[in-house]
Amino acid sequence: MTMKLLLHACCGPCSLEPVRLLQEAGHDIAICFANSNIAPRTEYDRRLDVLRAWAADEGIPVVDLPYDNAAWAASAGAVERGGGPREDRCRACYALRLEEAAAYAAAHDYEALSTTLAVSPYQLSNVCREELEAAAERHGLACVWEDFRPYYPTATLRSRELGMYRQNYCGCAYSMDEARAERAARKAEKAAAAAVREAELEAARAERAARQAAYDEKQRRKREIRNSFRH
Ligand code: SF4
Structure with a gap:
């Protein structure tokens, strides 16, 4: 069944595949940017600008709800x-x-609610689904949940081809710190693995050198013995 659907969107790159798939299913889509989680404000503006520019090219309306990071800080x-x-x-945070998106949808005669959060493997998919279902139910909307995660690699590729800005953290200030810590841990892990590989190579080089030295010494002794017989 095709419906007038409000798609909550977290950013431009994550919107690409859900929009394509929901439009292919025949839904009449508008995008809702309701993301008071994003910090700092400059990052919020940047993500919204990227989304707006792409949606304008696609002819998809974008509604951006008021940014209220204090409300987010008071809940999540x-x-x-x-x-x-x-x-x-x-x-x-999802709730x-x-x-906010569900309340807007209900007040503006939408029939259904969905979210682009369902495309990211970095989100807690089951939790997100539960919160989408609960919000849709509270406002008498159909919940259109689809696990879009299999399309994440395509979304990544398409967003790169389009030259879209791709953020490296989920959105909140905590996630920025967590992502930074994860990157540092991965870097340290890689450095440790490289150090182990280098130590192994060095040990192999030393073993080869020792074998060669033993062989050379053996040859030298043979020559010495041969020479002693000649005198
Ligand atoms: S990591 Fe932060 S921004 Fe992302 S869903 Fe969780 S609370 Fe929200």
């Missing part, structure tokens, strides 16, 4: 400050953004 941010696990923080 409070979970983090309270020492809760990442899943709880992300659940509160806030999808609730």
Whole structure:
């Protein structure tokens, strides 16, 4: 069944494949940028600008809801400050953004709600689905959930071809720190692996040199013995 659908979008690159697939399914789509999680504000503006530019080329309307990072800090941010696990923080984050999108959709005669968060393997897919379903139900909307993650590599390729800005963290300030720490850990892991490989090569080189030295010494002794017989 085709519907008038509001697609909550987290950024331009993650919108490419969900928009294509939902349009192929016949839905009449508008995009909703409801992402008060994103920090700092300059990053929010950058992601929105990238999304807007691409959607304008595609002829897809974009609604951007008010940016309220303080509201985000009072919900998902409070979970983090309270020492809760990442899943709880992300659940509160999804709930806030999808609730805003669902309320807008209901107030503007949309029939269905979906989200581009379903394309990223870095999101907590099951948690996101639960929050999308709950928000849609609260506002009498059909929930259009599809696990778009198999299309993530295509989305990555297409966004690179289009020269789109691709952020390297999810959105909130905590995720920026986490992503930085993960990159540093990966770099340290690679450096440690390279050091082990170099040590192994060095050991092999030393072993070859020792074998060659032993062989040379043996040959030298043979020559010495042969020479002693000649005198
Ligand atoms: S990591 Fe992403 S989904 Fe989780 S709280 Fe931060 S911005 Fe929200």
